[in-house]
Structures are given as structure tokens and as C-alpha cells.
Amino acid sequence: MRRAVIIFTAVLGFLFTSLGFGATSALAEGESLQGTLINAGQPVAGVVIKVADEGGTSVGEATSTADGKWSVAVPGAGTYKVDLDTATLPQGVVVTTGRSSLTLSVFEGAARNVLFPLGPAAGAPGTEEPEESGSSTASRVADLVYTGIHFGLIIALAALGLSLIFGTMGLTNFAHGELVTFGALACFLLNVTVGLPLELAAVLAVILGGAFGYFQDRFFWGWLRNRRTGLIGMMIISIGVALILRYLYLFFFRGDTQQYTKYVAQPGMDLGLIQVAPKNLVMDAIAILVLVIVSLALVKTRLGKATRAVATNPSLAAASGISVDSVIRLVWTLGGALAALSGVMLALFQGVNYQMGFQILLLVFAAVTLGGLGTAWGALLGSMVVGLATQLSTLWIPTELKNVGALFVLIVIILIRPQGILGRRERIG
Incomplete structure (x- = not known):
């Protein structure tokens, strides 16, 4: 009985290893960085996203479309720096975390989602007064x-x-x-x-x-x-x-x-x-x-x-x-x-x-x-x-x-x- 289990487990290991190498090598060109820019439930278009490798060499850039989506293909698995050009954001909109530059790892055959949470800038038209920072914190917690x-x-x-x-x-x-x-x-x-x-x-x-x-x-x-x-x-x-x-x-x-x-x-x-x-x-x-x-x-x-x-x-x-x-x-x-x-x-x-x-x-x-x-x-x-x-x-x-x-x-x-x-x-x- 134990021998049968060991043999069956070894066969499974061989199968998933073979499938793993075959699938990842076949899809090695599928790596990318992508995301969707949303502000107050609405997509944000026209924002420029730039991607560079660890050495600072530009890999590519993209501009968010009418539905807020953007995608940049990368040459392979690795670590990349993703920069959101804040100058291309609509007036009064900022990255709420204050981090417009992220360093992320991309795995073989995978599309890595990148999150840039957007929201109104403090003091922007239509937003609460600056002194109401407690309300902003409460809103984020809620x-x-x-x-x-x-x-x-x-x-x-x-x-x-x-x-x-x-x-x-x-x-x-x-x-x-x-x-x-x-x-x-x-x-x-x-x-x-x-x-x-x-x-x-x-x-x-x-x-x-x-x-x-x-x-x-x-x-x-x-x-x-x-x-x-x-x-x-x-x-x-x-x-x-x-x-x-x-x-x-x-x-x-x-x-x-x-x-x-x-x-x-x-x-x-x-x-x-x-x-x-x-x-x-x-x-x-x-x-x-x-x-x-x-x-x-x-x-x-x-x-x-x-x-x-x-x-x-x-x-x-x-x-x-x-x-x-x-x-x-x-x-x-x-x-x-x-x-x-x-x-x-x-x-x-x-x-x-x-x-x-x-x-x-x-x-x-x-x-x-x-x-x-x-x-x-x-x-x-x-x-x-x-x-x-x-x-x-x-x-x-x-x-x-x-x-x-x-x-x-x-x-x-x-x-x-x-x-x-x-x-x-x-x-x-």
C-alpha cells in the first residue's frame, strides 16, 4: 500500500514537473504589467505609465485607454520599476498612497496587476476643506x-x-x-x-x-x-x-x-x-x-x-x-x-x-x-x-x-x- 502511494506520488510529481516546464516555456512571451486606473468609480484615460528594468533601461510605456486599462509587455520574468506620470493625471486627482513609483516582480508566463489607487487631491475643487483631514481618514478606514x-x-x-x-x-x-x-x-x-x-x-x-x-x-x-x-x-x-x-x-x-x-x-x-x-x-x-x-x-x-x-x-x-x-x-x-x-x-x-x-x-x-x-x-x-x-x-x-x-x-x-x-x-x- 505504501509503495503504491509512493509510486503514484512520484508519477504525479513527474507529470506536474513536465507540464510545468512545458507550459512555462511555451508561454514565456506572455509576461506583462497591467492595471486599471479608477477614480471615484470612473475610469481615468490618458495617463502615461512607464516601465523600466532593474538597471533603469526603459522597457516600454502605455497610456490608459477610455476604460482606464493599460498594459506593458516585458521581455521576461524579473523585477521592474513602474512609474505613473503624475503630470498626465486629470487636474485635482492624485495617487492616494503618494507612491507613483512601484518596484514589482513578474513571474514566468504571468501578467502582474499593478495598483495605483487614485483619489481627489487635498483642497481640490469639489473636495472637503483641508481641515477636515479626520473625515478623510474616516473615509479611508470605512x-x-x-x-x-x-x-x-x-x-x-x-x-x-x-x-x-x-x-x-x-x-x-x-x-x-x-x-x-x-x-x-x-x-x-x-x-x-x-x-x-x-x-x-x-x-x-x-x-x-x-x-x-x-x-x-x-x-x-x-x-x-x-x-x-x-x-x-x-x-x-x-x-x-x-x-x-x-x-x-x-x-x-x-x-x-x-x-x-x-x-x-x-x-x-x-x-x-x-x-x-x-x-x-x-x-x-x-x-x-x-x-x-x-x-x-x-x-x-x-x-x-x-x-x-x-x-x-x-x-x-x-x-x-x-x-x-x-x-x-x-x-x-x-x-x-x-x-x-x-x-x-x-x-x-x-x-x-x-x-x-x-x-x-x-x-x-x-x-x-x-x-x-x-x-x-x-x-x-x-x-x-x-x-x-x-x-x-x-x-x-x-x-x-x-x-x-x-x-x-x-x-x-x-x-x-x-x-x-x-x-x-x-x-x-
């Missing part, structure tokens, strides 16, 4: 709080599925991020390539995500489980599955960051201290509704009670007449659908990219661990903490390091409460 909640809800959808899979199987699934990416790419394929309306494409992508989760367990994880493969071996296998899927996404969808056909640069609604795009409010409502329904179903329905029974003690659940395999398969289906919905929403938030799920996977794990492994409500609470910590940390640290804030909060809480906020210190049975 905006970060809302963004943290919005991002936390997106993470919560993925974290809930991951927590349920861990609770029923005990599997730490490193391929869960690829389920998130699958949902975003499926929606992109249906919306942009096939031409379906975005709303219909999103619904179908969630259904496809559920089907993807079902077939994964039906023909792969279920087979390993029946072969009594150990959890450590399955965890290592999940890393190989994640790498294979990620490079397959890269091979077929390339490394560029793409957008859906609708809701790319939507004007914001004035809600007092903050401006919020209507699409974000709709996504928040859908996420809250889905999370509440799933959480209540786990408590109120027979299937939910069966799921909790399997999570607590699979042997006792089986002895009570519960089909453990059927419950785990249902959990995989639900987890795949939730991850796909998370991917669709994340793509609306930041664009579609082959490694978008991988980029938030660490935060999803942090949310699940912070809330308490295997607990649904803990995953929701942990996601909110992670989302808020990620965004609010930018008040003190550079935006590029914002994930550090969430991980710091995770470390502090786990040191105080090792089982997580809502986790149990000891599992009985």
Missing part, C-alpha cells in the same frame, strides 16, 4: 472595512467548502484553490468564448464546479479512500493535483489576466463615507444568502445532521446506517460549487487569472484554521477576521504586504487559542 468584509465573504465561500471536506475526510486539500480557479475560468469560457450572458454563465459555472467536485471524489479521492490511503499520502497527492491543474489552466488559458464582458468598470454608489459599485453589493447579498442557507442546512436538515455525524465519528455514523461515502461525495459536490461561486466573485473583483485560486489559498487555510478546523461557523468567522485584517493592515504597511497582516493575526490567535476561535480542544470518539 472603505477598507467594507473591502475587508467583501473580500472576507468571497474567502468564506471557499473556506466553508474546504472546512467541510476536512471535517468529513480529515484531508488537508491543497488543490482547493484550483476549484476556485475552475469556477472563474468556466464562467469566463461560457461568458466570453461562448457568448452567454454573465449571469447565466455564473450559474452554469457554479453547477459545473459542483460536478467537478463530485467527479473528483467519485473517480479519484473515493478510490484512494477505498484503498485506505493515509491522510499524509493524500495530502501530498493533493499538492500534485493542484500543480497539475494549475499548469493545465496556464497551458489552455494563457497567463494574461482577463475580464468578463460586463461589470468591469462600474460607477460607484455614494454611501456617505464610501463609494461602492452596485455589483459588489449584489455579490455581498448573494454570498451572505448562500452562506446562511448552507450553514442552516447543516444544522436543520437530515443531510446536514448526517454530515455532522460523519465529521464527528465516521465509524459510528456508518454503524448507524449512514452511507459515509455518499455524505462525503455530497460534501465534495457542495465544496466544488461553493469554490466555483467564490471564483466567479473573485474574478469580478480582480479579473480572471490561472493562479487566482492559488493566490488566496493561504488566506483560505488561514480562515479555516483561525475559525477552527472542521467547523462551518468557524470558517465564516475566520474569513471575516482574515478579510478585515488583510485590508486594514494597509493603514500601516505597504499594500504589497497586506497578507502579512492576516497571517500575523492568525499567529497571535493560535498562540492564545490553539484550536481556533470556535474549534474544540479535543475531538471525542
Whole structure:
């Protein structure tokens, strides 16, 4: 048995290594720096962006288009300096962070997004008086709080599925991020390539995500489980599955960051201290509704009670007449659908990219661990903490390091409460 697991893991390692080298070499010309300039919910056109390499040699420049987008192709992976020409900004508009020059790394085959947050200059026509700096600070804090909640809800959808899979199987699934990416790419394929309306494409992508989760367990994880493969071996296998899927996404969808056909640069609604795009409010409502329904179903329905029974003690659940395999398969289906919905929403938030799920996977794990492994409500609470910590940390640290804030909060809480906020210190049975 152990020999079979070792051989299978070695085969997976060979496959993802081969696919990785092949895909990255085939897409070596796809590296670029890109972004979208938005001020008060409106795209900003005519702004010049210049890119240079580490030695100061100019690589290229671009001017933002009518939809605020710009892109500069770079010769390969490496570190580049990106300068926004502030003289080309509209009158009264500035880079709110004061950093019009950024140094960023670009990886092979990837398009790196560059963020220049824009806003009104202090004392500009139509803005508050300079003495009202406290109002400006309050507005920024309020905006970060809302963004943290919005991002936390997106993470919560993925974290809930991951927590349920861990609770029923005990599997730490490193391929869960690829389920998130699958949902975003499926929606992109249906919306942009096939031409379906975005709303219909999103619904179908969630259904496809559920089907993807079902077939994964039906023909792969279920087979390993029946072969009594150990959890450590399955965890290592999940890393190989994640790498294979990620490079397959890269091979077929390339490394560029793409957008859906609708809701790319939507004007914001004035809600007092903050401006919020209507699409974000709709996504928040859908996420809250889905999370509440799933959480209540786990408590109120027979299937939910069966799921909790399997999570607590699979042997006792089986002895009570519960089909453990059927419950785990249902959990995989639900987890795949939730991850796909998370991917669709994340793509609306930041664009579609082959490694978008991988980029938030660490935060999803942090949310699940912070809330308490295997607990649904803990995953929701942990996601909110992670989302808020990620965004609010930018008040003190550079935006590029914002994930550090969430991980710091995770470390502090786990040191105080090792089982997580809502986790149990000891599992009985």
C-alpha cells in the first residue's frame, strides 16, 4: 500500500514537473504589467505609465485607454520599476498612497496587476476643506472595512467548502484553490468564448464546479479512500493535483489576466463615507444568502445532521446506517460549487487569472484554521477576521504586504487559542 502511494506520488510529481516546464516555456512571451486606473468609480484615460528594468533601461510605456486599462509587455520574468506620470493625471486627482513609483516582480508566463489607487487631491475643487483631514481618514478606514468584509465573504465561500471536506475526510486539500480557479475560468469560457450572458454563465459555472467536485471524489479521492490511503499520502497527492491543474489552466488559458464582458468598470454608489459599485453589493447579498442557507442546512436538515455525524465519528455514523461515502461525495459536490461561486466573485473583483485560486489559498487555510478546523461557523468567522485584517493592515504597511497582516493575526490567535476561535480542544470518539 505504501509503495503504491509512493509510486503514484512520484508519477504525479513527474507529470506536474513536465507540464510545468512545458507550459512555462511555451508561454514565456506572455509576461506583462497591467492595471486599471479608477477614480471615484470612473475610469481615468490618458495617463502615461512607464516601465523600466532593474538597471533603469526603459522597457516600454502605455497610456490608459477610455476604460482606464493599460498594459506593458516585458521581455521576461524579473523585477521592474513602474512609474505613473503624475503630470498626465486629470487636474485635482492624485495617487492616494503618494507612491507613483512601484518596484514589482513578474513571474514566468504571468501578467502582474499593478495598483495605483487614485483619489481627489487635498483642497481640490469639489473636495472637503483641508481641515477636515479626520473625515478623510474616516473615509479611508470605512472603505477598507467594507473591502475587508467583501473580500472576507468571497474567502468564506471557499473556506466553508474546504472546512467541510476536512471535517468529513480529515484531508488537508491543497488543490482547493484550483476549484476556485475552475469556477472563474468556466464562467469566463461560457461568458466570453461562448457568448452567454454573465449571469447565466455564473450559474452554469457554479453547477459545473459542483460536478467537478463530485467527479473528483467519485473517480479519484473515493478510490484512494477505498484503498485506505493515509491522510499524509493524500495530502501530498493533493499538492500534485493542484500543480497539475494549475499548469493545465496556464497551458489552455494563457497567463494574461482577463475580464468578463460586463461589470468591469462600474460607477460607484455614494454611501456617505464610501463609494461602492452596485455589483459588489449584489455579490455581498448573494454570498451572505448562500452562506446562511448552507450553514442552516447543516444544522436543520437530515443531510446536514448526517454530515455532522460523519465529521464527528465516521465509524459510528456508518454503524448507524449512514452511507459515509455518499455524505462525503455530497460534501465534495457542495465544496466544488461553493469554490466555483467564490471564483466567479473573485474574478469580478480582480479579473480572471490561472493562479487566482492559488493566490488566496493561504488566506483560505488561514480562515479555516483561525475559525477552527472542521467547523462551518468557524470558517465564516475566520474569513471575516482574515478579510478585515488583510485590508486594514494597509493603514500601516505597504499594500504589497497586506497578507502579512492576516497571517500575523492568525499567529497571535493560535498562540492564545490553539484550536481556533470556535474549534474544540479535543475531538471525542
